[in-house]
Amino acid sequence: MTTESMYQEIGIRPEVLKFGTKIEKSLKERFDRIDETAEYNQLKVIHAMQKNRVCAECFNQSSGYGYNDLGRETLEAVYASVFHTESALVRPQITCGTHALALALSSNLRPGDELLSISGKPYDTLEEVIGIRPSMGSLKEYGVSYSQVDLKPDGSFDFEKIREAIKPHTRLIAIQRSKGYQTRPTLSVEKIGEAIAFVKGIRKDLIVMVDNCYGEFVERIEPSDVGADMTVGSLIKNPGGGLAPVGGYIAGTEHCIENAAYRLTSPGLGKEVGATLGVNQSFFQGLFLAPTVTASALKGAILAANVYESLGFPVVPNGTESRHDIIQAVTFGKAEGVIEFCKGIQAAAPVDSYVTPEPWAMPGYDSDVIMAAGAFVQGSSIELSADGPIKPPYAVYFQGGLTYPHAKLGILMSLEKLVEAGIVTLP
Numbered sequence: 560m561t562t563e564s565m566y567q568e569i570g571i572r573p574e575v576l577k578f579g580t581k582i583e584k585s586l587k588e589r590f591d592r593i594d595e596t597a598e599y600n601q602l603k604v605i606h607a608m609q610k611n612r613v614c615a616e617c618f619n620q621s622s623g624y625g626y627n628d629l630g631r632e633t634l635e636a637v638y639a640s641v642f643h644t645e646s647a648l649v650r651p652q653i654t655c656g657t658h659a660l661a662l663a664l665s666s667n668l669r670p671g672d673e674l675l676s677i678s679g680k681p682y683d684t685l686e687e688v689i690g691i692r693p694s695m696g697s698l699k700e701y702g703v704s705y706s707q708v709d710l711k712p713d714g715s716f717d718f719e720k721i722r723e724a725i726k727p728h729t730r731l732i733a734i735q736r737s738k739g740y741q742t743r744p745t746l747s748v749e750k751i752g753e754a755i756a757f758v759k760g761i762r763k764d765l766i767v768m769v770d771n772c773y774g775e776f777v778e779r780i781e782p783s784d785v786g787a788d789m790t791v792g793s794l795i796k797n798p799g800g801g802l803a804p805v806g807g808y809i810a811g812t813e814h815c816i817e818n819a820a821y822r823l824t825s826p827g828l829g830k831e832v833g834a835t836l837g838v839n840q841s842f843f844q845g846l847f848l849a850p851t852v853t854a855s856a857l858k859g860a861i862l863a864a865n866v867y868e869s870l871g872f873p874v875v876p877n878g879t880e881s882r883h884d885i886i887q888a889v890t891f892g893k894a895e896g897v898i899e900f901c902k903g904i905q906a907a908a909p910v911d912s913y914v915t916p917e918p919w920a921m922p923g924y925d926s927d928v929i930m931a932a933g934a935f936v937q938g939s940s941i942e943l944s945a946d947g948p949i950k951p952p953y954a955v956y957f958q959g960g961l962t963y964p965h966a967k968l969g970i971l972m973s974l975e976k977l978v979e980a981g982i983v984t985l986p
């Protein structure tokens with residue numbers, strides 16, 4: 560059987576395959592550059608594993624208090640090496656990205672301090688952490704105030720306003736690398752570095768935290784390489800490589816990480832406790848795979864951008880611009896477009912391919928949301944997934960793909976559904 564007939568059997572008509580493959584061929588040089596970044600980052604990860612003497616005993620499991628968990632301690636040393644930081648906290652007890660960010664913030668801020676976001680409104684789930692939307696146990700309830708400087712209309716930092724916003728009681732500066740659910744461009748590590756140098760030039764003692772979700776291994780450097788005191792993310796996104804079943808990380812200075820560890824477990828106990836219950840191997844192996852998995856997801860995002868851009872839909876980032884995270888937004892301008900796209904992603908999944916996603920009123924969102932994912936790890940967004948709020952401008956956010964062939968199938972299947980529904984006519 561040929562590959563073409565395999566595609567037909569799985570539900571992709573020849574015209575859709577032909578259209579997608581033609582665009583794919585035009586992307587060869589960009590894909591080569593992504594492979595070069597993956598090669599560099601693969602070496603970085605292997606070198607960190609060798610330097611910290613990862614061994615078979617690291618995969619043993621601990622229970623109870625988890626004292627002297629060699630795997631946990633070695634893994635944290637490996638993360639610190641990869642991110643070039645003094646220390647790191649990498650734990651299954653950190654339940655998700657929001658938790659990692661909440662931990663980094665709440666452990667390094669004290670009553671009377673101010674948190675200043677210089678990349679505009681933070682990710683939705685942080686609104687309750689900070690107290691922008693009132694919530695039990697928010698930073699606001701503990702006497703931590705918040706202020707924000709928006710990015711300029713072109714997506715760059717507003718240095719003048721940042722200078723004005725830094726007050727004597729400003730303690731921590733937050734920067735979000737990825738655009739999240741906004742349509743602003745994602746920030747490059749280089750630009751983040753310029754902003755960090757600027758704020759440290761005003762006050763050297765300011766702590767800078769970067770929300771690195773979706774950004775890991777997209778470039779050769781990370782925010783920690785350009786001066787961030789804390790770089791924070793989720794293990795069910797890029798650095799978990801699709802294998803980590805849970806978890807989050809904070810990589811940073813000794814002092815910031817000690818604060819975070821004291822908050823996660825208890826003052827006095829810190830990093831010394833925390834059983835790993837058998838997850839160590841998947842954390843190590845996931846990190847090992849993360850550079851190539853991220854590359855697959857990136858190629859998928861670039862293919863999607865170029866396919867939908869050539870059909871006339873607005874896409875962010877556009878087909879040719881440089882990438883700083885793995886998220887691709889496509890604006891359909893009508894609800895049916897978002898829904899059919901998501902149906903295609905679901906139908907291409909290895910798990911739950913037979914279910915049909917529908918919009919619903921998810922907690923934490925202010926409109927109905929549709930989500931497509933057929934993942935091995937629940938909610939994992941390094942696996943191929945798509946979601947979109949059912950409200951104008953009717954944009955879908957697409958990300959992930961543990962392998963490039965799967966990402967490609969997902970994109971072709973989304974196009975197939977849009978063609979079937981009469982929303983798209985192929986040229």
Ligand SMILES: *Cc1c(COP(=O)(O)O)cnc(C)c1O
Pocket residue numbers: 655656657658682684735737738739770772773793
């Ligand atoms: C995903 C994400 C988060 C939150 O992570 P969860 O694991 O969903 O809690 C925070 N910030 C950004 C930019 C993200 O993409």
